[in-house]
Amino acid sequence: MDSWSKMMEWKQLADKYMNQSFFPNFEDQNKAAGPHINLYESEHELLCVASLPGLKNMDDVEVYVYQNAVKLIGNTSFHIKGMSIRQNEIYQGRFEREISLPYSVREDPIDAYYRKGLLCIRLYRLLTDERKKKKVEIKNEDE
Structure with a gap:
């Protein structure tokens, strides 16, 4: 052992x-902690990837981008009919998660899409940052 x-x-x-x-x-x-996050960076672009398996309705997650942060607020849940949970490692439930970014990002364009259980948010570097939060629309690419 x-x-x-x-x-x-x-x-x-x-x-x-x-x-x-x-x-x-x-x-x-x-x-x-909520969903796990990966943040990828290039010279002028960031890609924030959140693990959200089983998301069926894009309205269950809100994405806000402001200055040098992304905030995710939402709820995830999925159930297997006729079975009860024996081991629970995949996050389910209400979450609120803020991700600090290495630099301020632009308000436009911001692209958000959901594919194969991953929420991807593509952001671009901002030269100035005098603006408010912007709610981002998520497209469901599984449909």
Whole structure:
């Protein structure tokens, strides 16, 4: 048995003894983070990619872009009919996530699209940043 398996066995015993999770803050912090994000950068362009599996309605997610940040607000959920969850690692539920950008971005153009469980937001570098938040429309490319 490797050391990770031993630690998980010990954690299960501690959970049972305490009648609650032994690492509640660690687990809650991981779940509260919401969707996982990758941020890609080129000289004048950023691509923000959020993992949002099972999103059926684009209105379930709002994207706001302002100065040097992107804010995602939404709700994701999916259920398998006739089954209950045994292990839950794919984030589900309400989320609010703000991503800091390495530089300010333009208000136009901003392209957002959803494909194969990923929300992609393409942004372009701004030379000046005297503007307000802009809500971004998401196109569903799975349909």
